[in-house]
Amino acid sequence: xxxxxxxxxxxxxQNIIKILxxxxxxxxxKPSGREIKNLVYIILEYVNGGLLFDVCxxxxxxxETGGRFFLSQMITVLEYMHGKGVxxxxxxxxxxxxxxxxNIKVADFGFAxxxxxxxxxxxxxxxxYMAPEIKENKVYDGKQIDVFSTGVIxxxxxxxxxxxxxxxxxxxxxxxxxxxxxxxYWKKTGGQSLSPExxxxxxxxxxxxxxxxPTLEExxxxxxxxxxxxxxxxx
Numbered sequence: 001x002x003x004x005x006x007x008x009x010x011x012x013x014q015n016i017i018k019i020l021x022x023x024x025x026x027x028x029x030k031p032s033g034r035e036i037k038n039l040v041y042i043i044l045e046y047v048n049g050g051l052l053f054d055v056c057x058x059x060x061x062x063x064e065t066g067g068r069f070f071l072s073q074m075i076t077v078l079e080y081m082h083g084k085g086v087x088x089x090x091x092x093x094x095x096x097x098x099x100x101x102x103n104i105k106v107a108d109f110g111f112a113x114x115x116x117x118x119x120x121x122x123x124x125x126x127x128x129y130m131a132p133e134i135k136e137n138k139v140y141d142g143k144q145i146d147v148f149s150t151g152v153i154x155x156x157x158x159x160x161x162x163x164x165x166x167x168x169x170x171x172x173x174x175x176x177x178x179x180x181x182x183x184x185y186w187k188k189t190g191g192q193s194l195s196p197e198x199x200x201x202x203x204x205x206x207x208x209x210x211x212x213x214p215t216l217e218e219x220x221x222x223x224x225x226x227x228x229x230x231x232x233x234x235x
Contacts (some may be wrong), residue, residue, distance in 0.1 A: 061160030087142030144210030150207030
């Protein structure tokens, strides 16, 4: 938790949760009456919109317009965070909050790091959002795995379902992507009517080889992001 506090103190961005305080003198009294002392705690800003996970459960798929709105914000966050030499390593719907205007606040930096971010080995993340190189215990680039997880989030926002159970070669849906059986994949995930530009972008973000995934600059300049104005009112 000390590293999480250190990282949060070093970040100041409108789309990242703000740390208001911390300490090591926390106390909890259990129903049994037992008291636990000297707990480390963090005080964070209040965000009144709740979890992005709950928003997606309530609204279902928000389509490509909704996806652009969220991805544009995520790119801004990642540019700032990566520019500071920090990678998150556990980006997921449950770790993103939204305010009343659906602006995001990235939270939970418990797996984040600023050490050797291009040469990481630790097994970190959440199964469904985790890049394949982490699952296979390979050395990985933290920036590339953040892009992969962002792709999973984007797919869920657009389609209302997960793109696969996990990014493993023998998992049914991810195997379809790796084998190039895209017609079957889009049919099984209900994505036949998605734009060619979205399909191109999301498949690149899901690349098995992290080096083949788009950089943040490439995401910003991809036709799917540049051809349409982002306006959440139309969602």
